[in-house]
Amino acid sequence: MTETPVHHALWPAPLASGAVDATITVPGSKSVTNRGLVLAALAAEPGWLRRPLRSRDTLLMAEALRALGVGIEEAVGPDGSGEAWRVIPAGLHGPATVDVGNAGTVMRFLPPVATLADGPIRFDGDPRSYERPLGGVIDGLRALGARVDDDNRGALPMTVHGAGALEGGRVEIDASSSSQFVSALLLSAPRFNQGVEVRHVGAKLPSLPHIRMTVDMLRCVGAQVDEPETGGEPNVWRVSHSALLGRDLTVEPDLSNAQPFLAAALITGGTVVIPDWPARTTQPGDQLRRIFTEMGGTCQLTDRGLVFKGSGRIHGIDVDLSEVGELTPGIAAVAALADSPSTLRGVAHLRLHETDRLAALTKEINELGGDVTETEDGLHIRPRPLHGGVFHTYDDHRMATAGAIIGLAVEGVQVENVATTAKTLPDFPEMWDAMLTGTGS
Incomplete structure (x- = not known):
């Protein structure tokens, strides 16, 4: 502590x-807002995020995606129902620096996105962020073909060397310290060349509802996901390679x-x-x-x-x-x-x-x-x-x-x-x- x-x-x-x-x-929900931002940034067409939460964690996520080249514009929702973010996907690029603050969703969801960028993306944050577990994401990305420099700490600060694409495929990770390790790989998986098959191999997974949220939101933007909840193997999630749709999402x-x-x-x-x-x-x-x-x-x-x-x-x-x-x-x-x-x-x-x-x-x-x-x-x-x-x-x-x-x-x-x-x-x-x-x- x-x-x-x-x-x-x-x-x-x-x-x-x-x-x-x-x-x-x-x-609005932080969890929905930050997942929605990532999925909209990776989509093949612009989308809307209505009634997003504007807090430190979500503003850090928006600024990080902007640093990678994504357009996120303040706007009125398409039906005139209040404030919204218009998200305009673009070619992801570096070099860039991402400030994660102490936001678990930013420090874990964006390194997989960074593998799809052209150029190095450095991740840094608050002192406490250096102590929070990130090894499951780092090890998973390396197994899928990414280059990550973290001086073997398994934690921040680190640099992801984006190559414009990631091969993807099957990967085993221990996500017993954070379900966000699984969600992080699933959110970007439709853009990986082979999609991804994530196998959790550690102790009991915490916070399973958050993984269900990730799966539901992926399906809402057109991704194909096989999961334990729908008859798949226990602790195994598969996401196929596909284009993602731009959606009009209202945040709960x-x-x-x-x-x-x-x-x-x-x-x-x-x-x-x-x-x-x-x-x-x-x-x-x-x-x-x-x-x-x-x-x-x-x-x-x-x-x-x-x-x-x-x-x-x-x-x-x-x-x-x-x-x-x-x-x-x-x-x-x-x-x-x-x-x-x-x-x-x-x-x-x-x-x-x-x-x-x-x-x-x-x-x-x-x-x-x-x-x-x-x-x-x-x-x-x-x-x-x-x-x-x-x-x-x-x-x-x-x-x-x-x-x-x-x-x-x-x-x-x-x-x-x-x-x-x-x-x-x-x-x-x-x-x-x-x-x-x-x-x-």
Whole structure:
């Protein structure tokens, strides 16, 4: 885990004065936006990305693709329905430098794209990005014929020497530390001369819904994909060589970013409505409906969107979060306020995320008076009366929202560097205040 920052501003997390009653319009999905940008950039014709998320991670992706020669224009959607990006594919070229920040999707999805460029593409980013696993992508690309210089670190910084094409074919990788390794190879695979056959050969794959999202989006732009979900071999995905279609894609709300607002309803016994919650989706955040219902809430999909209500009581939970690891910080924050212990399992891979999330959650909740212990693959949380204090975030957006959740019920919580929420949820402090004062939508 990275060292505790000591120089960031402290944000006094607002204490809830009563039951919240709010409608929260959640910005678009980061996962869908960044996949949509990559697929549109590789298409054979221009496309639209409507209601994209504009956050640090997605702006980094857009700027990286522009550096490679892709046209991404700010525009009004084709039906006049609001802001959109018009993506105009072009011949990919270098030399160029890509700033990945600390965005896993950028650092993993774009090296395969870079193999299709003419010239060297250098990848660099925030200091924490150097510590995040990338070996599965690097090894996979080398096995498929790419030249990658990383000084044998298996991590950033590195340079991909694009040759204008990649042969592709069959490759075995260990993606047990990040499902993004699989998605990265699949997204560019239609442009590889032989397509690709990706075989995962490691321990259990985390975050499978994100791979399903990749597969669904590939099919939407005309790719042919064989996968385990549709009768294929376990842990094997095949994508055929083909042209990709330019599409008009509307980005769904980011359901994982709805988590802190739904948690507020659960904690305060209030009601939160999330408009445009999809009836069918591959987003992992959709599992919040089940998880938070088990923890004491009720929910209903209506014409208004998802209506979630808290009962005024929070129950502990024993849950496998291997497919929805990104939800762990928010669930841990709620569990620390519950009426019984919780065990969160299947998330050992979180030690390799924006920070070591398991160590960070343990330290920060315990320093507020909690009783959290790390297990081999998760956390055990025994609720205790909590007190105020500084909740450090380690430049991790989901740690920041976890601190805000606890602050609803615990007076005096100060969240360090709440601005890090801009990674995926711009204007979070303003949205949080509006929810609590009933002035927002």
